[in-house]
Amino acid sequence: xxxxxxxxxxxxxxxxxxxxxxxxxxxxxxxxxxxxxxxxxxxxxxxxxxxxxxxxxxxxxxxxxxxxxxxxxxxxxxxxxxxxxxxxxxxxxxxxxxxxxxxxxxxxxxxxxxxxxxxxxxxxxxxxxxxxxxxxxxxxxxxxxxxxxxxxxxxxxx
Numbered sequence: 022x023x024x025x026x027x028x029x030x031x032x033x034x035x036x037x038x039x040x041x042x043x044x045x046x047x048x049x050x051x052x053x054x055x056x057x058x059x060x061x062x063x064x065x066x067x068x069x070x071x072x073x074x075x076x077x078x079x080x081x082x083x084x085x086x087x088x089x090x091x092x093x094x095x096x097x098x099x100x101x102x103x104x105x106x107x108x109x110x111x112x113x114x115x116x117x118x119x120x121x122x123x124x125x126x127x128x129x130x131x132x133x134x135x136x137x138x139x140x141x142x143x144x145x146x147x148x149x150x151x152x153x154x155x156x157x158x159x160x161x162x163x164x165x166x167x168x169x170x171x172x173x174x175x176x177x178x179x
Contacts (some may be wrong), residue, residue, distance in 0.1 A: 031055045031063065032094030042095045043102065046110045055093060055111055057135060064137065067092030073117065074145035085117045085139055085147075106134045113137050119145075 034052045046053045055063065071088055073081045083101065090097045093111070101107055106114040113135035119142075130136075140148045 029059070031059065032092065035094030040095070040110060041098065042090065042108045042110050043098075043104060044110050048112070053110075060093070060111065060113070060135070060137070063092055064089065064139070068139065068147045071147045072145060073141060073147070076145075081145075082115070082117055086115055089115055089137075089139075111135070115139055117141060119143070 029052065031053070038053060040046070040053070048054055068085075068088055071085075073084060076084060086101055086107065087097050089108070095108075095110070106112055108114065112133060115137045117139045119140070142148050
């Protein structure tokens, strides 16, 4: 049974641990590993309303990652290393998007990595229901099903 995220102070525990986003944490660690549902809740509450308006795409991504660090209790690195995933400790990557078309470039989807979509409004503000963490296997299944659906629609139209 997963605890309600309010009952375990994940961000405070992580801050007190002195760990960075690059220090591995054992999946299921009761005080440091943030279960996917709780990760989603923390992001939704902590990121909602943040404006990324006017920022170039790469800067927007960096600023979003800085906010994610703050929300889940990690110190902000001087630079985000090109690790896979970027948030190695919690095994997730972030993707800032206005639409629901996740495109993972130059790497395979990993079934043990979590993919966190941070959704933006047309005004480039983080929306009220901003994140949807999913494991790579779930993302791959969704992509396969959507690809199949698109093929089925095209064949019916022909």
